[in-house]
Amino acid sequence: MKIGIPKEIKNNENRVGMTPAGVAELVRHGHEVYVQHTAGEGSGFTDEKYVKAGATILPTIDETYAIADMIVKVKEPIEPEYKLVKKGQVLFTYFHFACDRPLTDAMIEAGGVCVAYETVQLPDRSLPLLIPMSEVAGRMATINGAYYLQKTKGGKGKLICGVPGVKPAKVLVLGGGVVGQAAARVAAGMGAQVVIADISLPLLRHLSSVMPPNVVPMYSNRHNIERELPDVDIVVGSVLIPGDKAPRLITRDMLKLMEPGTVMVDVAIDQGGCFETSRPTTHSEPVYEVDGILHYAVANIPGAVPNTSTIALTNATLRYALALADKGWRKACKDDKALFQGLNIVEGKVTFKAVADVFGLPYEPIEL
Numbered sequence: 001m002k003i004g005i006p007k008e009i010k011n012n013e014n015r016v017g018m019t020p021a022g023v024a025e026l027v028r029h030g031h032e033v034y035v036q037h038t039a040g041e042g043s044g045f046t047d048e049k050y051v052k053a054g055a056t057i058l059p060t061i062d063e064t065y066a067i068a069d070m071i072v073k074v075k076e077p078i079e080p081e082y083k084l085v086k087k088g089q090v091l092f093t094y095f096h097f098a099c100d101r102p103l104t105d106a107m108i109e110a111g112g113v114c115v116a117y118e119t120v121q122l123p124d125r126s127l128p129l130l131i132p133m134s135e136v137a138g139r140m141a142t143i144n145g146a147y148y149l150q151k152t153k154g155g156k157g158k159l160i161c162g163v164p165g166v167k168p169a170k171v172l173v174l175g176g177g178v179v180g181q182a183a184a185r186v187a188a189g190m191g192a193q194v195v196i197a198d199i200s201l202p203l204l205r206h207l208s209s210v211m212p213p214n215v216v217p218m219y220s221n222r223h224n225i226e227r228e229l230p231d232v233d234i235v236v237g238s239v240l241i242p243g244d245k246a247p248r249l250i251t252r253d254m255l256k257l258m259e260p261g262t263v264m265v266d267v268a269i270d271q272g273g274c275f276e277t278s279r280p281t282t283h284s285e286p287v288y289e290v291d292g293i294l295h296y297a298v299a300n301i302p303g304a305v306p307n308t309s310t311i312a313l314t315n316a317t318l319r320y321a322l323a324l325a326d327k328g329w330r331k332a333c334k335d336d337k338a339l340f341q342g343l344n345i346v347e348g349k350v351t352f353k354a355v356a357d358v359f360g361l362p363y364e365p366i367e368l
Contacts, residue, residue: 001325002032004068006061007039010075012283014042014306015313017073017093020053022314022321027054031325036064043306065089070329072321074313075300076103087111088347090329092321094118094133097344097355098245099272104359107345113329117317118270119243119352120342127242128338129320131178132312136302138182138238141265142171144296145234146190148263148287154294156261158233161191168192169233174220174249174274176203179238179267181211187234188212195228225249229257237266237274243344244354245272252276252290260292269297334368 003026005017016039018026023033033055037047047057058064065071065084073093077085079102085091088111095116097104107114117129127134142160149169151157162168171187173180176198184196188211196211197220198204207217218224229235235258239246246268255277268274269281277290280299287296302309320339323332333340344352349364356363 001328002034002067002069003321003325004058004064004071005033005035005039005055006064006071006073006081007036008042008074009061009080010078010300010303013075013300013303015074015300015303015310016040016043016045016306017071018318018321019043019310019314020045020049020055022318023050023055024053025318025322026325029322029326032056034058034064034067036061040310043310045310070321070324072317074303074310076100077106078103079106082106082110085110085112088113090115090324092117092317092324094270095344096270097352098243098358099270101359104345104350104355104361108348108350108361111348112345113343113347114345115324115329115333115339115342116243116344116352117342119344120320120338121242122338129313129316129342130240132316133302133309134178135182136305136309136312137267138179138236139186140301140304141179141183141236141238141267142186142190142234144286144301145171145236145263145265148294148296149233149261151261154261154287154289155263156233156259160187160234170195170228170231171234171236172225172228172232173197173236173238174225175238175240175268176200176207176217177238177240179240180236181207183236183238183267184211184215187236188215192234197225197228220249226254226257229254230259232258233262235262235264235275237264237268237278239268239274240271241354243352245358246274248274248276250275250277255291255293258293261294263294263296266295266297267301269299273297330368340368
């Protein structure tokens with residue numbers, strides 16, 4: 001199979017779809033890999049490293065899409081890429097269709113086979129291709145929250161860990177999954193007082209036994225969340241419904257319960273955001289203010305640490321990329337139920353129910 005790895009063109013997205021080590025494995029399996037010129041530069045991987053791994057370097061994104069049977073990338077195609085997608089071409093990347101109607105319509109029209117990292121799901125309901133970036137995003141959420149808590153950045157002017165005689169900051173984490181746990185652990189390690197909220201009682205019991213003493217698990221409902229807001233300093237939103245829009249847990253009227261300079265970090269922004277006042281931001285303009293509350297809603301948080309993120313992502317995606325390349329998408333998805341769950345749009349048909357339901361589109365489950 002001919003596999004293309006284009007350069008990401010989303011704002012400040014420095015990750016790349018595959019490391020040279022991953023390319024070497026694809027080549028070892030007999031596949032041809034085409035990497036766009038400087039695609040890996042932002043992650044610390046030069047063209048020379050890809051050539052050494054067996055790849056061919058192509059000068060433009062147009063040529064990379066044109067030659068490939070399968071495109072492996074990090075973020076969803078954006079408007080300049082829509083016209084490059086070919087009928088029947090496999091696209092293996094993060095899509096997050098449920099919060100992007102133009103992207104959904106464009107991929108339906110293009111007729112490609114869209115295999116979304118974020119909905120590949122194992123029998124235990126874990127999301128193996130979302131986990132590595134969730135681990136990065138959760139850690140970065142707390143780090144960025146602490147940074148913007150500085151007065152010079154628009155925050156309250158609090159040090160997250162405090163000092164002897166001065167209380168540390170209070171961090172509220174909404175969602176106890178991979179992102180939430182990562183955010184809570186980093187916040188706890190920095191010395192903050194942490195409350196982590198979720199609706200799963202078994203998960204809350206688990207968190208009670210494994211989290212540090214300065215992390216308090218709490219059942220998530222509006223009453224309990226509102227009770228925490230008056231003295232909170234950082235709120236991390238990390239709820240996820242695979243393939244669907246995130247629920248809105250902080251409404252605009254709840255902002256008045258918080259002190260000015262409170263920082264809200266919405267890690268769920270890829271799925272529409274879990275704060276009513278969230279809108280996607282970029283690494284070049286990461287924050288904005290609503291009613292005195294600072295919002296950080298960068299849609300590709302792990303892109304700030306691309307070397308770590310690209311290696312972690314390739315570690316997770318490579319086995320699935322090999323299966324798609326070795327067997328073709330039909331047999332690969334037939335043989336692997338987890339990969340089958342990644343099929344969102346196939347040759348013009350919406351095959352993932354949550355995406356169809358969000359936009360009122362026909363749901364056409366695929367039979368392999």
